[in-house]
Amino acid sequence: MSLRIVVTVKYVPDATGDRHFADDLTVDRDDVDGLLSELDEYAVEQALQISENSDDDVEVTVLTVGPEDAKDALRKALSMGADKAIHVEDDDLHGTDAIGTSLVLAKAIEKAGYDLVVSGMASTDGTMGVVPALLAERLGVPQVTLLSEVTVEDGTVKGRRDGDAASEQLEASLPAVVSVTDQSGEARYPSFKGIMAAKKKPVESWDLSDLDIEAEEVGLEGAYTVVDGAAERPARTAGTIVKDEGEGGKQLAEYLASQKFV
Amino acid sequence: MAEVLVYVDHVDGAVRKPTLELLTLARRVGEPVAVALGNGAGDTAATLAEHGAVKVLTHEAAEYADYLVVPKVDALQAAVEAVSPAAVLVPSSAEGKEIAARLALRIGSGIITDAVDLEAGDEGPVATQSVFAASFTTKSRVSKGTPVITVKPNSAAVEAAPAAGAVEALSVTFSAAATGTKVTARTPRESTGRPELTEAAIVVSGGRGVNGAENFAIIEALADSLGAAVGASRAAVDAGWYPHTNQVGQTGKSVSPQLYIASGISGAIQHRAGMQTSKTIVAINKDAEAPIFELVDYGVVGDLFDVVPALTEEINARKG
Ligand SMILES: Cc1cc2nc3c(=O)[nH]c(=O)nc-3n(C[C@H](O)[C@H](O)[C@H](O)COP(=O)(O)OP(=O)(O)OC[C@H]3O[C@@H](n4cnc5c(N)ncnc54)[C@H](O)[C@@H]3O)c2cc1C
Ligand SMILES: Cc1cc2nc3c(=O)[nH]c(=O)nc-3n(C[C@H](O)[C@H](O)[C@H](O)COP(=O)(O)OP(=O)(O)OC[C@H]3O[C@@H](n4cnc5c(N)ncnc54)[C@H](O)[C@@H]3O)c2cc1C
Numbered sequence: 001m002s003l004r005i006v007v008t009v010k011y012v013p014d015a016t017g018d019r020h021f022a023d024d025l026t027v028d029r030d031d032v033d034g035l036l037s038e039l040d041e042y043a044v045e046q047a048l049q050i051s052e053n054s055d056d057d058v059e060v061t062v063l064t065v066g067p068e069d070a071k072d073a074l075r076k077a078l079s080m081g082a083d084k085a086i087h088v089e090d091d092d093l094h095g096t097d098a099i100g101t102s103l104v105l106a107k108a109i110e111k112a113g114y115d116l117v118v119s120g121m122a123s124t125d126g127t128m129g130v131v132p133a134l135l136a137e138r139l140g141v142p143q144v145t146l147l148s149e150v151t152v153e154d155g156t157v158k159g160r161r162d163g164d165a166a167s168e169q170l171e172a173s174l175p176a177v178v179s180v181t182d183q184s185g186e187a188r189y190p191s192f193k194g195i196m197a198a199k200k201k202p203v204e205s206w207d208l209s210d211l212d213i214e215a216e217e218v219g220l221e222g223a224y225t226v227v228d229g230a231a232e233r234p235a236r237t238a239g240t241i242v243k244d245e246g247e248g249g250k251q252l253a254e255y256l257a258s259q260k261f262v
Numbered sequence: 263m264a265e266v267l268v269y270v271d272h273v274d275g276a277v278r279k280p281t282l283e284l285l286t287l288a289r290r291v292g293e294p295v296a297v298a299l300g301n302g303a304g305d306t307a308a309t310l311a312e313h314g315a316v317k318v319l320t321h322e323a324a325e326y327a328d329y330l331v332v333p334k335v336d337a338l339q340a341a342v343e344a345v346s347p348a349a350v351l352v353p354s355s356a357e358g359k360e361i362a363a364r365l366a367l368r369i370g371s372g373i374i375t376d377a378v379d380l381e382a383g384d385e386g387p388v389a390t391q392s393v394f395a396a397s398f399t400t401k402s403r404v405s406k407g408t409p410v411i412t413v414k415p416n417s418a419a420v421e422a423a424p425a426a427g428a429v430e431a432l433s434v435t436f437s438a439a440a441t442g443t444k445v446t447a448r449t450p451r452e453s454t455g456r457p458e459l460t461e462a463a464i465v466v467s468g469g470r471g472v473n474g475a476e477n478f479a480i481i482e483a484l485a486d487s488l489g490a491a492v493g494a495s496r497a498a499v500d501a502g503w504y505p506h507t508n509q510v511g512q513t514g515k516s517v518s519p520q521l522y523i524a525s526g527i528s529g530a531i532q533h534r535a536g537m538q539t540s541k542t543i544v545a546i547n548k549d550a551e552a553p554i555f556e557l558v559d560y561g562v563v564g565d566l567f568d569v570v571p572a573l574t575e576e577i578n579a580r581k582g
Binding site for chain 2: 144228252
């Protein structure tokens, strides 16, 4: 038996940098360093653990849709231990929204061949948390999403989903789309050996024509949503800061009372 | 006036507050028609009518509880086909976003998630989003199909607006995909008796500075003096001091209360992402350089073990 896992990983602007929008109201990628979305490291980690815990022959492919630099995200995932990588890159992808992104990812996943797709719970830039569900809908396979624990055995994926009202145990047959949360277990650091090995691993590059997608279906033109404006939130006016010299609690209570919270 | 579908988040017939907020927002863009699914769906009607629902479409079936997400998508799609609404509004819970996304794809529409405000525009509803850890505010809209928009809790004040609320049974045929993901067990969360974190008017949070599970009692005591919900930073959650369901931030809950009090929390970007839109922000931290102080309306530089109990005592004294 063999198991083909495709892990979707996004290349995003560093959240600790000064993120902003370009003139066309897409994310400005020039001013801030990019990296592998930290929440996708958890997806790579779970794919590797599924692979390590399996008696089957498992292949872990990492897939990204993004600009030239997105290769950095793939390299990081390869150095963690993924086997190979696919980079979908095309100038016409600039400005693609969630519906379009899911189309490109789904076509690439089908072309790559898969038994299991593993995604992060959300990207750290768009933070929509919808792409895994969209992939399941497009691929016509079960969604087993937002798992804080996941196992794969005998063609079945099982996991725990911790929701607001309840914690649920889920189960579905492969093929399936899984997404994992940051409660699923710390992601490993790439070892020196892993980093060296990653340099030799294959990275395939595909463009829209490789996926039979027309330019009009994606990008700003194909988008189902429009951003009409983006404004930086005004800086908060400097608040009152007091040093506790025994009266800090009392002073704070007075402030809260003055604001009618007490 | 055009109809607007509102997906109802309820527990056995008890409607959760974010849905009532959605009904208020829905009235700005059309006539709200509510869709309530699963056990107790019919029991939601009175509350929904009181808050502006002209119609309540209901459907009860075991599938909603026994399988993940897809049965609800099937039902909402049936409602869209029955009503031809001008927009579909869904609460921005993790599940709500998944339902909304799959629905949008099926009906050939765009989706906007995590709106914090909604208004009528010349080309359909305009959503306000708060992005990049709430450092930017954007205005966006859906340009193709029926706008599907998810809205964050605390985005509007709940207003009563009595309407007919006529109950109609929705007819739903489940798709082949509906039974794809089985829910094999469910453990409901125990209620703490405190307000729901995302819905609370006041949130009191503790971080690594609280230094131990047992010390969270002082955070809880402060919360109880104010009738507040308790939140925690990821550092506190990862250390096992407080449940993950109480985590505030990018990968936890995003809260937008009238008052947020952070104790022993440094204010990392991922934490700020979940609380920066709070109306009034207060912090207690012994490090005057902690980034959280850049956000505060009022900050106390001091040891939380001194300040928090003194604050609680003073509040309780004032309440008499
Ligand atoms: C601030 C902001 C707000 C936005 N709001 C909207 C909106 O309301 N509606 C809309 O349609 N679009 C929106 N977009 C665009 C949207 O974020 C992108 O199209 C995006 O690729 C998909 O959504 P996400 O990044 O939020 O991913 P999520 O749904 O949060 O991502 C979940 C997982 O999907 C996978 N994934 C997502 N994108 C990729 C990728 N490019 N390559 C590989 N794997 C991927 C990853 O595993 C990720 O962890 C927004 C973008 C930004 C920056
Ligand atoms: C992808 C990703 C997602 C994340 N999501 C989240 C999230 O959802 N929520 C979240 O919170 N974090 C999140 N984080 C983690 C975040 O980056 C920080 O690590 C975390 O918020 C730090 O928690 P803290 O402020 O409690 O701890 P610290 O940063 O260690 O700060 C503790 C603070 O307590 C103060 N202190 C210590 N003792 C006392 C005392 N006795 N009295 C007063 N003050 C005291 C210290 O001065 C310090 O400022 C995420 C990180 C990543 C990478």
